[in-house]
Amino acid sequence: MCGIVGYIGNKKAEPILINGLYKLEYRGYDSAGIATIEKDAIKNIKNKGRVSDLEKTDGIENLEGTIGIAHTRWATHGKPSSINSHPHLDNSKHFAVVHNGIIENYADLKAFLEKQNYTFLSDTDTEIIPNLIHYNFVQDKKDDNFKFLRAVKNACYMLKGSYAIEVISDYFKDEMIVVRKDSPLVIGKGINENYISSDIPAILSYTKDFYLLNDNEFAKLTRENIEFFDENLVKLEKAPINISWNPLAAEKDGYEDFMLKEIYEQPRAIRETIWAHLPEISKCQMDELNFSKEYLEGLEKIYLVACGTAMHACLVAKNMLENICEIPAEVDVASEFRYRNPLINSKTLCIFVSQSGETADTIAALKLSKSKGAKTVAISNVSGSSITREADYTIYTHAGPEIAVASTKAYTSQIALLAVLTIYFAEILERNPVQVSNLKEELYCLPEKITDTLKCSNRVKSFAQKVYKEKDIFFLGRGVDYAASLEGSLKLKEISYIHSEAYASGELKHGPIALIEDGVTVVSVITTPSLVGKSISNIQEVITRGAKTFIITNQDLEGHTFDEVISIPKTSSYVSPILSIIPLQLFAYYISKEKGLDVDKPRNLAKSVTVE
Numbered sequence: 124m125c126g127i128v129g130y131i132g133n134k135k136a137e138p139i140l141i142n143g144l145y146k147l148e149y150r151g152y153d154s155a156g157i158a159t160i161e162k163d164a165i166k167n168i169k170n171k172g173r174v175s176d177l178e179k180t181d182g183i184e185n186l187e188g189t190i191g192i193a194h195t196r197w198a199t200h201g202k203p204s205s206i207n208s209h210p211h212l213d214n215s216k217h218f219a220v221v222h223n224g225i226i227e228n229y230a231d232l233k234a235f236l237e238k239q240n241y242t243f244l245s246d247t248d249t250e251i252i253p254n255l256i257h258y259n260f261v262q263d264k265k266d267d268n269f270k271f272l273r274a275v276k277n278a279c280y281m282l283k284g285s286y287a288i289e290v291i292s293d294y295f296k297d298e299m300i301v302v303r304k305d306s307p308l309v310i311g312k313g314i315n316e317n318y319i320s321s322d323i324p325a326i327l328s329y330t331k332d333f334y335l336l337n338d339n340e341f342a343k344l345t346r347e348n349i350e351f352f353d354e355n356l357v358k359l360e361k362a363p364i365n366i367s368w369n370p371l372a373a374e375k376d377g378y379e380d381f382m383l384k385e386i387y388e389q390p391r392a393i394r395e396t397i398w399a400h401l402p403e404i405s406k407c408q409m410d411e412l413n414f415s416k417e418y419l420e421g422l423e424k425i426y427l428v429a430c431g432t433a434m435h436a437c438l439v440a441k442n443m444l445e446n447i448c449e450i451p452a453e454v455d456v457a458s459e460f461r462y463r464n465p466l467i468n469s470k471t472l473c474i475f476v477s478q479s480g481e482t483a484d485t486i487a488a489l490k491l492s493k494s495k496g497a498k499t500v501a502i503s504n505v506s507g508s509s510i511t512r513e514a515d516y517t518i519y520t521h522a523g524p525e526i527a528v529a530s531t532k533a534y535t536s537q538i539a540l541l542a543v544l545t546i547y548f549a550e551i552l553e554r555n556p557v558q559v560s561n562l563k564e565e566l567y568c569l570p571e572k573i574t575d576t577l578k579c580s581n582r583v584k585s586f587a588q589k590v591y592k593e594k595d596i597f598f599l600g601r602g603v604d605y606a607a608s609l610e611g612s613l614k615l616k617e618i619s620y621i622h623s624e625a626y627a628s629g630e631l632k633h634g635p636i637a638l639i640e641d642g643v644t645v646v647s648v649i650t651t652p653s654l655v656g657k658s659i660s661n662i663q664e665v666i667t668r669g670a671k672t673f674i675i676t677n678q679d680l681e682g683h684t685f686d687e688v689i690s691i692p693k694t695s696s697y698v699s700p701i702l703s704i705i706p707l708q709l710f711a712y713y714i715s716k717e718k719g720l721d722v723d724k725p726r727n728l729a730k731s732v733t734v735e
C-alpha cells in the first residue's frame with residue numbers, strides 16, 4: 124500500500140517521479156505528491172486524488188530540481204486530503220519525507236514531539252518522521268559526512284511499525300537517505316543517477332540493475348554513489364542484481380486496460396511457468412529445492428498459506444497434494460494463521476504463496492512457521508521480493524509484472540506452479556505415477572486450451588451487458604469448482620462493486636437458497652465429471668426459484684436449459700480452475716467496463732497489502 128519513488132541525478136526529477144508514480148498507482152490512489160530540492164529550498168506539491176490531478180496542480184511545471192521524492196497514497200491514518208498527502212515536511216521545512224507503512228507508536232511520538240514544541244498540520248502517522256529527524260539532527264553535535272544519515276537512523280530507532288522511507292534535505296542538496304523495515308523498497312543504479320521505488324517495474328525503463336534493501340538497512344545515495352549500512356550504521360557491501368524483465372511488459376501494449384492484457388497473457392504466463400521446471404520427458408526439476416525422499420516421507424502435514432487470490436490458488440492445490448502425494452494439506456488465510464498458534468513442527472512443510480512477495484500477513488506467517496521449526500517454501504512472482512528473502516526456499520511463477528489490482532495471470536500461474544510442485548514431490552516419493560504422468564500431459568496442453576477458452580470473450584461480454592446493473596450475483600460450485608467460484612466471485616466484487624458470494628453447491632439448502640428470488644443471477648462452474656449430476660440438481664433448485672443461470676462447463680449438459688452456457692476445454696480436474704476462471708475473469712471485467720468503472724484501480728483496494 125502506498126507507492127514511493129525517488130530520483131537523484133542530473134536530469135529534471137519531476138517527469139521521472141511522475142512517470143514512476145503512474146506505474147505505482149496500483150498501490151494506492153487516494154492522493155499524490157512530490158518534493159524536490161530547488162535552488163534555495165525544498166518545494167513540496169501535493170494534492171488529493173490521482174497522479175493525473177497532481178500533474179495538473181499549479182507550480183508543478185516549475186520544478187527544476189534534480190533530486191526529488193514522490194508518493195502515491197493509500198490512506199491509513201487520516202482521510203484522503205491534500206494536507207494528509209505525502210511528502211511531509213518537518214516544522215523547519217528542511218527535511219521532506221515520503222513513507223509507505225504504518226508507525227504504530229505515532230501517538231506516543233507525537234506527544235513526545237509536542238512537548239518539544241513541534242506542531243503538526245496533518246492527521247497522519249508519517250508527519251512525526253520528518254520532525255523526529257529534525258529533532259535528532261539538532262541533538263547531534265557531531266558534524267561529519269554522516270550527520271544526515273545519523274539523524275534518519277536515530278529517528279528510525281524510535282519508530283515501531285513498518286516503513287519504507289525516503290528523505291531529502293536542503294541542508295544536503297546532493298544526498299538522499301532511504302531505509303526500509305517490513306515495507307518494500309528497491310534501488311535502481313544508473314550512470315551518475317540513481318532511482319528509488321517500491322517495486323522494480325516502476326523504474327525498469329531507466330535501469331535493469333537493482334539493489335535490494337533488507338529490513339533495517341539504510342542507503343545513502345549521491346548521484347555517483349550508493350552506500351549501504353546496517354541498523355548500527357556499519358557499512359555493508361551489496362552486489363546489484365540484473366532484472367531481465369522487458370520494460371514493455373509493464374505497459375498496456377494496445378489493450379484498453381492492464382487487466383484485459385493480463386487475462387490475454389495467460390497462455391504465455393502458464394507456458395513459461397511450467398517449462399521453467401518441467402522439461403518434457405525427463406523428471407520434474409526444481410533445483411531451487413533439495414528435498415529428500417526421507418524428508419518428504421516424514422512429513423505429517425503441508426500448510427498452504429496466503430491472502431486473497433493467492434489463497435484461492437492454494438485451495439486448488441490442496442486436492443492435488445493430498446490425492447497425488449498422499450500428504451495431508453491444509454489451507455489457511457495468512458492473517459488468521461499467524462494469530463491462531465497453528466500446530467507446526469519439523470515434520471510440517473509450510474508453503475507461502477504471494478504474487479508480490481510483500482504481503483505483510485503472509486510474511487509474518489512465514490516467520491512464525493520458521494520459528495516453530497518448519498521448512499518454508501515461498502512461491503512468488505517478484506524476484507528478490509521480501510518473502511523470497513525470508514523463506515528457506517523460493518520458486519517463481521513466470522507471469523511477468525502484474526499491474527492490475529485484480530489478479531488474473533498470477534492466479535493461474537500459481538496453480539500451475541503448485542501442480543508442478545505436486546509432481547516434483549510425487550516423483551521423489553514415487554507415488555501415483557499414472558496420475559503424475561496424466562497431470563504432466565495436461566499441463567503441457569494448457570496454454571493452447573487457455574487460448575481456446577479466451578474465444579468465449581464475446582459471449583461473456585453479451586451476458587455481462589445483460590446483468591451489469593444487478594445488486595447481487597451468486598456463484599456455486601463443488602470441489603475444485605467451488606474453489607474457482609470463490610475466485611470468480613472475488614474478481615466480480617473487487618472490480619464491479621456488485622455484492623457477490625460463492626457457496627459450495629451442497630450448502631445451498633442450508634441458508635443461501637433463502638437469498639434466491641426472481642431474476643437473481645447465479646453463476647455455476649461445473650467441470651468435475653463425478654459431480655455433474657449433483658451440481659445440475661442444485662442449479663435446478665435455483666431455476667425453480669426464478670434465478671437466471673450462467674454456466675461454465677466442460678461437460679455435456681444437453682437436455683438442460685440455462686440462460687447462458689460457456690463451454691471450455693476438458694482438462695484434469697486438478698487444474699481445471701486454470702480454464703474455468705477465464706470466463707469469470709472476463710465476466711467481472713466486462714461488467715466493470717459496462718458500469719464505467721476503473722478496472723485496473725478499483726476503489727479502496729491496493730495490489731500489495733504491506734500493512735496488517
Ligand code: G6P
Binds near residue numbers: 481528731
Ligand atoms: C491484495 C490484492 C489481491 C491479492 C492479495 C494477496 O488484496 O488486491 O489481488 O491476491 O493482495 O497479494 P499477494 O501479492 O500476496 O499475492
